Amino acid sequence: MPRGKHVKLIIGVDGECSVDAVNFIGPACQIATGEILAALGGQVINQRDKPEARFRERTSEGERERTR
Secondary structure, rough: OOOOOEEEEEEOOOOOOEEEEOOOOHHHHHHHHHHHHHHHHHOOOOOOOOOOOOOOOOOOOOHHHHHH
């Protein structure tokens, strides 16, 4: 079972799809799933943001220094 960041895609026998970004923090989940959703085409019927989508991913000290 994958423990890191991954995208879970479930396609039902009726053609209905479910896309779930697991272990992502912040807007990275929307980036990870965006291309998959575009490739699948069709209409997004239901979209829910997980609580993790509101958090910001922590940056390392080196990354913070470069942004100054």
